[in-house]
Amino acid sequence: xxxxxxxxxxxxxxxxxxxxxxxxxSSSYSPSLFWYVQHPNKGLQLxxxxxxxxxxxxxxxxxxxxxKKSETSFHLTxxxxxxxxxxxxxxxxxxxxxxxxxxxxxxxxxxxxxP
Amino acid sequence: xxxxxxxxxxxxxxxxxKVFLECVQDMDHENMFWYRQDPGLGLRLIYFSYDxxxxxxxxxxxxxxxxxxxxxxxxxxxxSASTNQTSMYLCASSLRQFTSTDTQYFGPGTRLxxx
Numbered sequence: 001x002x003x004x005x006x007x008x009x010x011x012x013x014x015x016x017x018x019x020x021x022x023x024x025x026s027s028s029y030s031p032s033l034f035w036y037v038q039h040p041n042k043g044l045q046l047x048x049x050x051x052x053x054x055x056x057x058x059x060x061x062x063x064x065x066x067x068k069k070s071e072t073s074f075h076l077t078x079x080x081x082x083x084x085x086x087x088x089x090x091x092x093x094x095x096x097x098x099x100x101x102x103x104x105x106x107x108x109x110x111x112x113x114x115p
Numbered sequence: 116x117x118x119x120x121x122x123x124x125x126x127x128x129x130x131x132x133k134v135f136l137e138c139v140q141d142m143d144h145e146n147m148f149w150y151r152q153d154p155g156l157g158l159r160l161i162y163f164s165y166d167x168x169x170x171x172x173x174x175x176x177x178x179x180x181x182x183x184x185x186x187x188x189x190x191x192x193x194x195s196a197s198t199n200q201t202s203m204y205l206c207a208s209s210l211r212q213f214t215s216t217d218t219q220y221f222g223p224g225t226r227l228x229x230x
Contacts, residue, residue, distance in 0.1 A: 009155070031215075032215050032216045034218075036221075042223065043119070043205065043221040043222055043223045043224060044158075044205065044207075044221040045221070046218045046219075049216070049218065051216040090157060090158070094215035094216070095215065102148075102160060102163065102173070102215070103160075103215075103219065105150075105157040105158040105159075106157055107155055107156060107157040108155075108157050
């Protein structure tokens, strides 16, 4: 069965410093992996996705993530945080049953950015 | 741009009432989904539909039902609302059946409070 674990429930960084949000996954096959972001009082928006092509995936707003099969990880990074990056981030793995495009969401990591 | 709209942003109902949450997408997507989002638990799938009049249970279907009479519209029904159904409800859609790689597009959410 698939599962996803976000290792930090809350991360705080200063503006201009790097961001690292950690995610480990478990899957019995080659999954698709996603990062979604949710700004306060807004719907979820796709940041980036991995679908078995390049292992380094670039997303919107300067974010990127690297798929590491040996470590079963898909960590999200950004070289320099902006105040507008403050939001909740969800790591997501695709489900294999039913092939209906179902997703399993992690519990989320809240990113705070200090001025 | 894909647009997913939900009928209400905020809703307050009383225990035992029948509650309807409506979701409409405007991009001819095959799949539609209902999730609930609770702090510290991430998103959990309630029901999904891959075609008109078709529905499949997600991880937490108890106490809910759904209806999809038209391709663009997916309704979530709480037959008899209870206080433990107080939550944020998110609707999503994705383009193709039988694929795990498509992006899911989310509505802004309905915050339901059951008193």
